[in-house]
Amino acid sequence: MLNLRRAVGEVELIDARSGDPRVAALRRDGVDLDEGMAVRHGGRLYHGAEAVQLLAALSAPGGMMRALLKSPRRAALIYPLLRAGRRLTLRLLGRPPIG
Incomplete structure (x- = not known):
């Protein structure tokens, strides 16, 4: 996150469990936030591996995540592991899916 903010400036994170109307808009657009993160950039919506x-x-430059995930092919291979880790963590914490 620090490397991203250094490169692009302010980054706004939105809690998908909040009542933020942008979360509801994503759901209406068919984006399943349990299946992956969503990023709006340059007027376009990116989801899942494409977003990461x-x-x-x-x-x-210089961050480990950039080195691992800047390639679309590597991101597509690694993202399911990241998503599985998130699901496991949420399950261990007793938190339900966003759905």
Whole structure:
């Protein structure tokens, strides 16, 4: 996150469990936030592996995540593991899916 902010400036994170109207808009647009993160950039919506790859590509050079995920192919391979880790963590914490 620090490398991303260094490279692009302010980054706004939105809690998908909040009542933020942008979360509801994503749901109406068919975006399943349990299946992956969503990023709006340059007037376009990115979801899942594509979103994480974009964030890595936009980040300042030198970060581990940038090195691992800036390639679309590597991001597509690694993202399911990241998503599985998130699901496991939420389950261990007793938190339900966003759905």
